[in-house]
Amino acid sequence: MQLTITPAIVLLFAVLAQAVFAAGLLWFAPHNQLPNRFLALLLLAIALWVLDGLWRAAGLYGQNANWYFTPIYYSLAFGPLLYFYVQSLVSQPFQLRRRHLWHFVPVLVQAVLYWWLRFEPYQTRLWFWEQVHQPYTYRIEFIGTWVSLIIYLGLSLQLLRHYRRWLPDNFSELSQLRLKWLRVLLLALGVVSVQWLVEVVLREFFHLYYAYDYSTWLLGGVVLLIGVVGLRQADMRAVHFAPLQAVEKAPQPVGETLLPGEASGGLFCASSDAVAVAPTVRQVPAAVDAAVLERIRQALEDEQLYLNPTLTLAELSAHTGLAPRLISFTVNNGFGQSFNDLVNGYRVEAVKRRLANPADVARLTLLGIAFECGFNSKTTFNRIFKQFTGVAPSEFAPQ
Template sequence: MKDYIFNIHDVVLLMTAAECLLLSIFQQVLPIRDRNYGRLLTAFLLIVAIASACTLILWNDQFEVAPLFGQVLLPYFLFGALMLKGPAFYLFVSALTQQNMRLQRRHAIHLLPALAVILYLFIFDLSSDDLRRISVAGQGFPARLVDLVWDLSTVVPLAYAVAAVLLLHRYRSELEDEYSHFSTTELDWLNILTYGVLISWGWTLMVHVLAKYTSVETADLLGIADNYVAFILINAFFAYSLSYAHQLLATQPQQSREPSEEEPSESAIDKVRHAMEVEKIYLKKNLNLEQFSSRIELPPKEVSAVINKHFGTNFFEYVNSYRVEAAKALLADPDKANMTVLDVLLESGFNSKSAFHRFFSRLVGMSPTEYRKQELAKHSQE
């Protein structure tokens, strides 16, 4: 009986595939939430599992599989998975950051890179030996044909990782257009993971390029490091989906939050100003654009147009600037000298100590405590 011998690096690939399968099953038994990012995470995990398993079979000669699968079908499974992991990751991030995001026909465009590569494999009838550059009976394909398919399998996922990073930058801007307060912890962790994927897939591309100019041993070592990073990222993404993903705030669909192209009317400007200066609506904690618009009976688009075009800022900055002014008045009032800074920030509409200190220091140029000392000292000299 023949024994299969795996080195530790093969075990990492095997563990990645097995863990992805187990995590995808576990993901399905979790309580169903409003957004479908869980299903997209499951798809991403299954795709990574297929890619890891096929990579192991392709490069490990000790795996004995049926020739039909090993030589003919394996390239289709491998490169189909490699080309789909980028779109799956991008759509996962999209579902995390967009309210009620659902897969639609327009999303089918993300299948095109995978279909193109599968068609390429079919037209040139590339086998596993061809992909490994093993000539059989003197029949080998030009290296450029094989290089192209490997090039695409590294460039396309990296392009989607870049798109995901840009999506998160846009998401932060959208949060500032819709919310007066939001926690940055969940978003920061998602940023770290997304940049981790970008670095990992960038490393894959670098390994692919360096393999053409370095020794086989060096290329193998670089590729092995890539496998370890992928294993760590899979665990990190699943942990994030359990701990933080459900806490992210969802933004409205793009068409409902884009400001009107028309210049805001004077009546709309007066309504917004009246709500802030007379009604002091900014004192409401966790105020968002939808609540603000409902309160003054204007469409969100029109409120956005007033804040963005007339006042030249976003909702987050606009509301919190009023809160800072309210806090300054409380801190400078000798009769309120016994109020703690925590009491001041809560009474001003803030609900986060870190956000209050960060925003106050940025707008005023000093901490709340320093500002209070300065203003009370002025009063004592009068």
């Protein structure tokens, strides 16, 4: 058996080696265990598709007829593995249950077919290729994989969109939880899906079978992307994405009521001892419990929970004894903000107060002050500070 070494062969082999190595690291990663194992299986399933492309590019099928119908196709698992990866990543208590297994029935049928053919005589495989596979099952497999990927890709993007909307109401620090790389991965698979459709058209309507096989190279790029960035995902164990059910619309305001601790001024104003909530006069819906609002204000303002750089809605709930849903409703309707904006508002005001204190400025750097006020990332601090003040931290002039 001869193998002609070309740049394409070397590149495909490198992609496969990286895929196997990355899948092993993902499988045994200490955090995000279930989602990482879904991702490892997706990586291997795509790698096997690329392996078929390597064998064809190297001419190995033509040199060994027994390699035909080697069971390396598990493409109908691409979509389900992707979807369950996203679902288990954003909700760490997720468990794969019996009712989920029907998603994998198509790939099970696909695997059984190829394993059965693998042990049949060559004449049987040749007959199957000519009479069944090329005219029928190949189309079902190739087009079915495309349809499956499109459906599960849409479900994954929808789930990710809901998760990203839910995030600011539950976490005060979002930089490691936004899953920007995952969105890039899903969009990359969307590009592959478009190319897949092009190949379907070329093969079905112009009979160009394997003349335009760009999906192998595009999937190879997806493999590289997963291997590079999938391993860098932050520990998501604190994320239990379970969207709150729609809260009924609050009654119309019955009058103007000052929030506890309010005074004239902007959304927040500094005091000599603590960061005091001081929004402008706001109409508080009658449905908002003033005692609940006061307890939240007390926890953040007096007890300074905002100094916890990774403060979550669940932690605030545990500290105050209030239900997470009640806190979320009160923050949204009483303070008129998301949980993330409320907590970061306190942090920004603390930084502004410290910058006005010559002793703090002499003792600490700007970043040191930010860290002591609850920020844990320079990038996040710069972005949030400019969002609230309109200027970069280095340009801020204390009053």
